[in-house]
Amino acid sequence: MGRPKSSSPRDSFANVRLTSQEREEIEATARALGLRSISEYLRHLHKLHNQPEGQVETSTADETQRPSYNGDRLKSFFKTQQGQMYQGNSLDFLHSKAKEQSVDLIMTSPPFGLVRKKSYGNEDADEYCNWFRPFAEGFKRVLKNTGSLVIDIGGAWKPGMPTRSLYHFELLMMLCREYGFHLCQEHFWWNPSKLPTPAEWVNVRRVRVKDAVNCIWWLSPTPWPKANNRRILAPYSESMRHLLKNGYTAKMRPSGHDISDKFQRDNGGAVPPNLLAVANTESNGRYQDFCRLNNLEIHPARFPSQLPEYFIRMLTDPGDIVVDPFGGSCVTGMVADDLKRRWVCIEMSESYLQGAVGRFKGAAPSTCANKRVQYTINPPCSLPVDDAATPLPPDGGQSRPPIVKQPKGTERVKVSKLSSRRVTTDPVLATESN
Numbered sequence: 001m002g003r004p005k006s007s008s009p010r011d012s013f014a015n016v017r018l019t020s021q022e023r024e025e026i027e028a029t030a031r032a033l034g035l036r037s038i039s040e041y042l043r044h045l046h047k048l049h050n051q052p053e054g055q056v057e058t059s060t061a062d063e064t065q066r067p068s069y070n071g072d073r074l075k076s077f078f079k080t081q082q083g084q085m086y087q088g089n090s091l092d093f094l095h096s097k098a099k100e101q102s103v104d105l106i107m108t109s110p111p112f113g114l115v116r117k118k119s120y121g122n123e124d125a126d127e128y129c130n131w132f133r134p135f136a137e138g139f140k141r142v143l144k145n146t147g148s149l150v151i152d153i154g155g156a157w158k159p160g161m162p163t164r165s166l167y168h169f170e171l172l173m174m175l176c177r178e179y180g181f182h183l184c185q186e187h188f189w190w191n192p193s194k195l196p197t198p199a200e201w202v203n204v205r206r207v208r209v210k211d212a213v214n215c216i217w218w219l220s221p222t223p224w225p226k227a228n229n230r231r232i233l234a235p236y237s238e239s240m241r242h243l244l245k246n247g248y249t250a251k252m253r254p255s256g257h258d259i260s261d262k263f264q265r266d267n268g269g270a271v272p273p274n275l276l277a278v279a280n281t282e283s284n285g286r287y288q289d290f291c292r293l294n295n296l297e298i299h300p301a302r303f304p305s306q307l308p309e310y311f312i313r314m315l316t317d318p319g320d321i322v323v324d325p326f327g328g329s330c331v332t333g334m335v336a337d338d339l340k341r342r343w344v345c346i347e348m349s350e351s352y353l354q355g356a357v358g359r360f361k362g363a364a365p366s367t368c369a370n371k372r373v374q375y376t377i378n379p380p381c382s383l384p385v386d387d388a389a390t391p392l393p394p395d396g397g398q399s400r401p402p403i404v405k406q407p408k409g410t411e412r413v414k415v416s417k418l419s420s421r422r423v424t425t426d427p428v429l430a431t432e433s434n
């Protein structure tokens with residue numbers, strides 16, 4: 001039987017010239033939004049642009065074009081007694097394979113809206129929220145009311161500008177305003193080993209400082225997810241140990257805080273702040289060894305195991321279900337397994353999963369209860385400075401300072417490494433990695 005004639009046939013063509021990279025990017029964004037072609041994507045953008053102000057579109061495609069998710073497309077890749085890795089699109093898991101309200105914790109680090117794209121394909125910051133919408137819907141669908149959603153997300157610089165993208169804040173606003181998530185508490189992951197990038201703004205023009213934190217949004221479908229900070233205590237500081245041993249006279253502080261004798265109670269450890277200091281320096285370990293031995297690509301944007309460990313301990317019980325929809329090298333799965341939680345990691349790339357299997361070979365990894373690494377930050381403004389000899393550039397750093405040549409024989413290796421980046425005329429700026 002022939003197709004019935006449409007009353008409004010699409011018989012008008014428009015040619016759009018794109019670079020092949022633009023085309024790839026647009027097609028990838030369209031796919032992630034559940035749209036089947038560039039034409040559908042254009043209509044979608046047009047609709048978004050023309051909708052009345054204040055009306056928020058939460059679905060990406062109209063009813064006839066709603067993407068069909070299918071959990072059967074996911075390939076079971078690797079299993080332990082407590083969890084498994086799937087290869088495929090996590091939207092198929094979130095919207096089809098997983099039962100509604102079945103997950104206790106989503107712990108994840110999505111591809112970031114980086115300015116300079118990485119090999120795993122980051123979305124442009126402006127399109128980030130649109131790209132994320134179907135995931136947000138899926139998270140909402142699978143999370144229990146007592147569950148939590150934890151998203152580790154790094155910031156990004158605007159291309160060629162010493163200003164920051166707002167994409168990760170926009171994402172947070174969208175998740176709370178459009179999808180009804182509650183912000184339980186923002187955390188910041190300080191990576192003491194981060195390099196001072198972008199070199200152009202930090203080292204060359206010296207108009208910005210080192211960007212060394214990632215935001216971690218801890219969200220939940222209700223204001224009361226299960227949580228207990230006694231599971232994540234830090235060792236007491238030297239002065240607190242002294243106080244516990246020698247006592248403290250209860251009194252009112254000048255700030256007005258009443259320091260009662262309750263402060264003398266030993267609670268087994270200190271409640272940590274929402275700043276997580278973890279250097280992401282591991283270059284040797286079971287996972288890396290396995291990848292090198294098997295000639296597999298080491299995932300370029302792993303988070304350290306201490307991040308999932310902190311949230312899994314605080315927000316879930318043994319036997320609960322932890323999901324990482326952007327599984328990467330399956331750090332979340334490894335830690336969840338170690339902590340006797342059930343888990344699912346979904347990752348698009350087969351080769352990352354091949355490497356991730358290495359995390360489960362050999363003895364169980366030690367969790368950070370045994371690690372007592374401490375980091376210190378030297379206070380800024382603690383060196384003498386001559387304002388007159390250190391002028392603020394009147395143009396805010398728009399023009400590059402001339403490169404001062406070091407007298408022969410006095411160059412330091414590190415400086416010469418940086419200056420190799422300085423020769424770029426059009427500053428394509430390095431952004432942060434996860």
Ligand SMILES: C[S@@+](CC[C@H](N)C(=O)[O-])C[C@H]1O[C@@H](n2cnc3c(N)ncnc32)[C@H](O)[C@@H]1O
Pocket residue numbers: 088089090091108109110111112120299301302303304325326327328329330331332346347348349352434
């Ligand atoms: C920032 S990395 C996660 C790294 C991971 N936390 C780790 O420590 O190894 C994001 C990952 O999400 C994967 N990804 C992107 N879109 C996906 C999708 N729709 N379904 C499953 N995986 C996806 C990418 O291939 C990439 O490996």
